[in-house]
Amino acid sequence: MHTQSLGQMISRLYRKNQIYLNACLKPYGLTSTGVIILHVLYHHPDYSQDQIARHMDMDKAMITRSLRTLEEAGYLTIQKSQTNRRFNTVTLTQKARDRRNTFESIRDGWSRFLTENMSDEERQRMHELLAYMCVRLDDDNWLKEAKDYGEA
Numbered sequence: 001m002h003t004q005s006l007g008q009m010i011s012r013l014y015r016k017n018q019i020y021l022n023a024c025l026k027p028y029g030l031t032s033t034g035v036i037i038l039h040v041l042y043h044h045p046d047y048s049q050d051q052i053a054r055h056m057d058m059d060k061a062m063i064t065r066s067l068r069t070l071e072e073a074g075y076l077t078i079q080k081s082q083t084n085r086r087f088n089t090v091t092l093t094q095k096a097r098d099r100r101n102t103f104e105s106i107r108d109g110w111s112r113f114l115t116e117n118m119s120d121e122e123r124q125r126m127h128e129l130l131a132y133m134c135v136r137l138d139d140d141n142w143l144k145e146a147k148d149y150g151e152a
Helices: 006-028 032-043 049-056 060-072 094-098 100-115 120-136 141-150
Strands: 076-080 088-092
Touching: 006 032, 006 100, 032 049, 032 060, 032 088, 032 100, 049 060, 049 088, 060 076, 094 100, 100 120
Parallel strands: none
Antiparallel strands: 076 088
16 A cells, blocks of 8 residues: 555655756756756747746746746846737847756756666656656646535
C-alpha cells in the first residue's frame, strides 16, 4: 500500500526541482521560472507574452514579472507589438542565445539525476505515463470532478 498520494509525490518532485534549478541558476541571475520561459522561447521564438503564459499554463501576472526580471538581466527584450498595441513581443538577446546549451543542460540535469539508475525502457514508460496524465489535464473534466466533490 502506498503511503503518499500521487499528488504528494509530484508536489515533492516539483519543489525539489525548483530548489535544484534555483541553486544552479543563481550565478546567472535566473530562477527556475526564468529558465523555463527561455526554454519556451528557444523553441518558439515568435511567441508573444500571452502565448508564453498559455503555453506554460501560468498566470499572466507571474509571466509579466518573470519577463521583466529576464529583461533586466539582459536575456530578452520586451516591446509593444507593431501590429497590435495590446500585445508585447518578446525577443531573446544574444546573451540568452549564447547560454542556451548551458541552461538546457542545467534544466535536463535534474531529469538525469532522477533517472540515472533506470533502464531506457523504464524512462520511456515513465515519460509516457506522465504525458498521459498531462493530456488528461487538457480538458476541463478534472475541474468538473473537483466541483462535484464540493457539492457532495
